[in-house]
Amino acid sequence: MIKFDAVSKRYPGGHEALNNINFHIEKGEIAFLTGHSGAGKSTLLKLIMQMEKASSGQVFVNNQNLNRLSKRQLPYFRRNIGLVFQDHQLLFDRSVFENVALPLQIAGFDSREAARRVSAALDKVGLLKKENQNPIALSGGEQQRVGIARAVVNKPALLLADEPTGNLDPFLSGEIMELFEEFNRVGVSILIASHDLSLIAKLQHRTLTLDHGRMMQGTSKPAITDI
Amino acid sequence: MAASPKATKRKKPHIVDKPKRSKHVKSGVLSGLLRNHQHVAVDSLDRLFSTAGASILTWAMIAIAVALPLFLFLVLQNLQQFGSNIDEATQISIYMELDTSETELLAVQNSLNSHPTISSTNLISQSQALEEFQALSGFGDVLSGLNENPLPAVIVVTPNSGFLNQVRALVEELGSLNKVDSVQYDFDWLQRLDEILNLAQRLTLMLGVLLAFGVALVVGNTVRLAIENRRDEIVVVKLVGGTNSYVARPFLYTGLWYGVGGGLLATVLVMSAQLVMQGPVSQLAGLYDGDFVLIKLGLSDIFNVLLLCGFLGWFGAWLSVLRHLRTIEPK
Ligand SMILES: Nc1ncnc2c1ncn2[C@@H]1O[C@H](COP(=O)(O)OP(=O)(O)OP(=O)(O)O)[C@@H](O)[C@H]1O
Ligand SMILES: [Mg+2]
Numbered sequence: 001m002i003k004f005d006a007v008s009k010r011y012p013g014g015h016e017a018l019n020n021i022n023f024h025i026e027k028g029e030i031a032f033l034t035g036h037s038g039a040g041k042s043t044l045l046k047l048i049m050q051m052e053k054a055s056s057g058q059v060f061v062n063n064q065n066l067n068r069l070s071k072r073q074l075p076y077f078r079r080n081i082g083l084v085f086q087d088h089q090l091l092f093d094r095s096v097f098e099n100v101a102l103p104l105q106i107a108g109f110d111s112r113e114a115a116r117r118v119s120a121a122l123d124k125v126g127l128l129k130k131e132n133q134n135p136i137a138l139s140g141g142e143q144q145r146v147g148i149a150r151a152v153v154n155k156p157a158l159l160l161a162d163e164p165t166g167n168l169d170p171f172l173s174g175e176i177m178e179l180f181e182e183f184n185r186v187g188v189s190i191l192i193a194s195h196d197l198s199l200i201a202k203l204q205h206r207t208l209t210l211d212h213g214r215m216m217q218g219t220s221k222p223a224i225t226d227i
Numbered sequence: 228m229a230a231s232p233k234a235t236k237r238k239k240p241h242i243v244d245k246p247k248r249s250k251h252v253k254s255g256v257l258s259g260l261l262r263n264h265q266h267v268a269v270d271s272l273d274r275l276f277s278t279a280g281a282s283i284l285t286w287a288m289i290a291i292a293v294a295l296p297l298f299l300f301l302v303l304q305n306l307q308q309f310g311s312n313i314d315e316a317t318q319i320s321i322y323m324e325l326d327t328s329e330t331e332l333l334a335v336q337n338s339l340n341s342h343p344t345i346s347s348t349n350l351i352s353q354s355q356a357l358e359e360f361q362a363l364s365g366f367g368d369v370l371s372g373l374n375e376n377p378l379p380a381v382i383v384v385t386p387n388s389g390f391l392n393q394v395r396a397l398v399e400e401l402g403s404l405n406k407v408d409s410v411q412y413d414f415d416w417l418q419r420l421d422e423i424l425n426l427a428q429r430l431t432l433m434l435g436v437l438l439a440f441g442v443a444l445v446v447g448n449t450v451r452l453a454i455e456n457r458r459d460e461i462v463v464v465k466l467v468g469g470t471n472s473y474v475a476r477p478f479l480y481t482g483l484w485y486g487v488g489g490g491l492l493a494t495v496l497v498m499s500a501q502l503v504m505q506g507p508v509s510q511l512a513g514l515y516d517g518d519f520v521l522i523k524l525g526l527s528d529i530f531n532v533l534l535l536c537g538f539l540g541w542f543g544a545w546l547s548v549l550r551h552l553r554t555i556e557p558k
Contacts, residue, residue: 011254028309048464049557051466051556051557051558072470075465075468075470075471076468076470077468077474078465078466078467078468079468083467089462089466091459091460091463093460101468102463102464103467103468105263106264106464106467106468106469106473107259107468108258108259108260108263109259110259110262113263116543118485136276139497150467154467154468186558
């Protein structure tokens with residue numbers, strides 16, 4: 001699902017955020033991406049989302065070489081990836097329902113089909129009852145779950161999360177992780193950037209570790225499908 | 228990418244679920260786009276009304292910028308009626324050469340009588356001219372002392388057209404006739420009015436073009452602020468796969484509505500001015516005694532103004548979108 005082939009990223013200004021990264025995440029796999037602050041976790045996710053371009057090397061998503069992705073294709077490419085942010089990035093000028101419906105609206109779904117999918121996604125994250133509220137009235141954990149509902153409402157094959165539990169207490173973090181595992185069980189490939197080491201240790205999934213922009217070898221924990 | 232056996236056994240995720248997805252998208256692309264246009268059109272108008280205070284200011288600026296040249300244009304069109312409508316009783320005097328014989332004079336008069344733009348002619352022979360002169364001036368004795376009549380014969384022509392350009396053509400034609408010495412017709416002031424009006428029309432057109440740019444810029448600037456206000460939303464929309472045209476659409480509609488609203492207000496302004504002026508103008512026209520009709524803003528004019536303003540608003544928004552929207556990228 002995701003393949004990095006000798007990828008480096010140098011930001012303008014010269015800082016080398018990623019240095020010769022190689023890894024492969026299979027379809028249907030769930031993996032953590034960890035490392036100290038500034039190790040390059042967010043940068044790696046941005047390369048997958050094409051918010052940044054690799055300085056060298058090649059990134060493949062679902063066999064598609066992202067170097068060959070045109071500007072025109074980029075939006076359609078992104079529709080196949082769900083993205084969860086630490087700061088959830090909800091829009092406070094509209095209801096929970098409308099926040100979750102946004103990707104469907106963009107993809108041109110008719111409103112009935114969209115409503116059905118939004119309800120299903122909100123139901124999955126346990127917030128169906130709050131669909132008409134403004135997200136500003138929700139707790140941090142609830143807001144994060146709305147963000148997750150929005151990320152999965154379009155049924156993406158790949159889900160990326162950048163510090164999805166960063167602001168949450170251990171209990172809520174556990175809940176969020178369970179949600180991710182549930183999506184993974186129905187076939188969604190998931191990559192979660194996190195430095196919550198205790199949580200990562202508990203969950204026993206494959207773990208990729210970055211250190212100053214380099215991928216550490218042999219850090220994959222129980223290695224489901226290590227390459 | 229070689230999928231692991233474990234992965235292929237699982238329910239296929241959406242991204243590889245190609246047949247199903249393309250089927251859905253194909254049936255829905257056009258109607259989805261139409262739905263989005265509809266939704267965005269209504270939503271952007273809604274937003275303008277919900278921030279009515281700021282919107283009214285923009286609408287008013289556009290309205291004034293549009294109403295000014297529009298009103299001037301209307302005034303000029305009305306004035307042009309005066310310029311191009313000559314009193315039909317105004318006569319043209321043709322002075323014949325002194326050596327023109329009586330028969331030649333009659334021949335010229337005859338041919339003039341059948342001219343399409345001449346309604347009547349009146350021949351004043353040399354001797355008649357002399358008599359008139361003697362009666363009017365009191366210099367009769369002086370002239371009778373001369374053995375040759377110094378006064379030319381005159382043919383007075385009444386044109387049957389009230390249009391300045393036709394009369395002007397007629398005067399030129401008469402001047403080139405055989406045996407004609409000179410033609411006199413007093414349309415100097417009319418000509419001047421006509422020229423002044425032409426100039427004024429050109430100036431109005433230039434003013435209109437300048438103000439049209441002004442309208443586009445005002446809308447562009449207002450849309451720039453709207454883009455700034457919705458920055459967060461734009462970033463999120465781009466991250467969940469909104470195309471550039473999807474992101475731009477609400478702002479283009481915002482510009483369109485600014486333009487159309489401003490144009491509507493401008494026509495209201497001009498029509499109010501018309502109403503206020505109607506009384507005095509028709510009184511003036513009565514004095515002038517012509518068949519003057521007040522030219523007003525017609526339905527098609529209003530339609531054209533709205534169309535033009537809508538376009539200007541859209542264009543201004545488009546310029547703004549081009550400059551500012553592409554710089555907002557998720558980071
Ligand atoms: N836009 C940018 N321009 C220049 N340097 C950048 C930019 N973004 C990130 N960096 C640098 O690249 C390095 C990696 O940043 P990145 O955000 O990927 O780290 P991270 O692992 O996500 O850290 P954290 O855990 O704090 O989020 C950092 O040293 C950072 O300063
Ligand atoms: Mg980060």
